[in-house]
Amino acid sequence: MRALSLSFRLAVLWCLALALPGCIDPYMPDAISTTKSYLVVDGFINSRGSTSIKLSRTFDIDAKTAPPIETRATLFIEEEGGTRYAVPETSVKGTYTSASLTLNPAKNYRLSIRTSAGLEYASTFVPVKTTPPIDAVTWRPSENGLTIYINTHDDTNTTKYYRWEYEETWEIKPPYYPQIEYKNGQMQDITVPFPTICWGNSNSSEIKISNTTRLTQDVVADFPLRALPITSDRLAYRYSILVKQYAQTAEEYIHWDLLKRNTENIGTLFDPLPTQLTGNVQCLNNAAELALGYVGAHSTEQKRIFISRTELPRNWRVTNGYENCVPPDTVFLKNTRLDGIAALLQSNFSSPLYLPIDVLYLPTGRVSGYLAKSNDCIDCRTRGTAVKPSFWP
Template sequence: MKKAKPHIIYMILINVLINSCIDPIDVDSNVLENAIVIEAIITNELKHHQINLSRTFDLDKDEPSPEINAEVKIIDASQNVYNFNEDTPGKYISTSEFAAETGNTYQLFVTTGAGDSYTSNPLPLTSETQIGDVNIAVETNEDGVLGVGVFANSFDSSGNSRYYRYEYEETYKIVAPFWNRFDAIVVSPTEVGLTPRIKEEKVCYGSALSTGIIQTETSGFSEDRVTQKLVRFIPVDNPIITHRYSVLIKQYVQSLESYTYFKTLKELSGSESLLSQNQPGFISSNIFSEKNPNEKVLGFFDVSSVSSKRVFFNFRDLFSTAQRLPPYFVACDFFAPLDNDSDISLIKAIQAGSFKYYRQNYIFGSPPVVPNGGPYVLVIPECGDCTTIGTNVVPEFWID
């Protein structure tokens, strides 16, 4: 395990860094085990911005150590000060909402609890270019997998943008396949009854953020135009598109330095580059120590304009009835415990909350769902209660 340490350090850096640009830093595991990591991106969105501070960590630890009790602020060219308070360990949130503006510059200042101070050079906001159309199409990827592609388009007539990064937030409807409006409850030591459910457990919503680094650039083209950039590919058998799906695509316009940093991180994150003899021996930062110019500082301060667009689609909008719906998130089997079962009786199963009621096992004129089973058919909670997978709170933006 210890022999793999240099490679793991690269992986650690990839997971905890956010950008690069000025001073090359040798990735030496002995030097970087206690280096500060500063993740700071502000945008032209009016919101409470977030800055993350941590320390690189040894193989014996599962995650980086948060840098606590630091003083964090951003000062613009007009000497406006934006202070950040520590919300949770290592996570600093601006005390007020603000948005980066064109024509202004922003400089980061961090002072740790130990008195070490770090800063960046003043940075301007990148060109503000709105994301264009977001297209949805049935695609077969390079591995021959059928699915849905989500594509972003953009155009800057001034030609000043050139470097783009994309993130997405996806939300999808979840419908519990074996939901019933009744719950089974124990009414006496020997008796089970049914009662109406009092909360929504049939229809829920799940969500997820993008992972990895998605970038493109137009510097080699005559026009500053992004055409059909694949941002998300969803295989046809992924349950998140079974019913209704929505994705919010965010487009960040980057500086060349920011683009280069993210590109380096992406290259380092590939297993081939991590294990290759040609792996890079440095990673860069535009943040430096005010007291010790030789100190290794990891991370990047980025000031990027961002725009976004949301789209929705239903599975049947794209696929005919000849295409089977994706399978559910988990396998759903039926259980019908007997009242006197020695392993788990019906009453014990209900008391333990291990199952949800689905239906009567024996209905006149129909064969039993579970032959030789008890009176009630049960399923695991995920199959009868969608809140075990998602939330029953309808998102504010949701449109059916």
């Protein structure tokens, strides 16, 4: 899942462009509260594999709901003067995915869209760019943390424009493994143990682009892709990053560069005003219906690396994200009458958000209480998945 999707970026930028320039005084113009909903196209034509396109709609900047998705649309990849390839909707509503394709690098392609409301859109025909392989993904520690770098080159000197995305995965190990559970009004040995390890996952949200137009060779050397602080809980045990590389045309690069500037440089009064970004998608049967997004055509290259805690400097105080979970709470039964214990257990453990961990005994063998903590401190599935990724060692 991307933390800041293209749909969200474009929707917010469109609303901001309508509202600015503005004043220091807070003001919500009518234009923002009555924003017209435009189509947002998120994705590219994959020339060597499956193409995945997400369709959504812009939304009011003060909206309390998620961006509306565009379902039941009909999508095709079209070769200029040639074949059409279907891009059907998947079980994930608003996401459309084609079969694995190998497109002709000597041809131009575009994406055509017909919505359920009968609106027809098409991107401009674009040439296919062949992405060169990633030479290396490296990392180096410093006094501030860890930086991950990308290295690539094109011997033909024709790529020039690059964009990257990445997907992070890391191990999560909770501090507690309950031995007991509160069930049917009483404490008993746990029947279904909680997982002892989970895996967190996150997609890149920043726009990472670079070009080599001012260099004599088409070489990208040590481009800083991701920085993690020393205290990052993603480095607590084992961390992995999958880097995806895309070659771009100059026009597509300019689009992403403008999007990057608009999303990163609107923090102060003196930053450049947002540009009304649209892209290369137009509505064919209604000129008033705008579309946001740029659909390029290129192949994808990717490379994965792993980083273990044992590879990092020993003096780093890496956290695991559970610092506030230690020590556990104690629910004492001291001075509780036998007929009141059931009520005490009910009041403490009837909620699934607060769980017992283990039993505390007096020297006499009598139960004196229970260790307990919140569900988030015990069940690592609140922070990730217990399903081991297929690529994990």
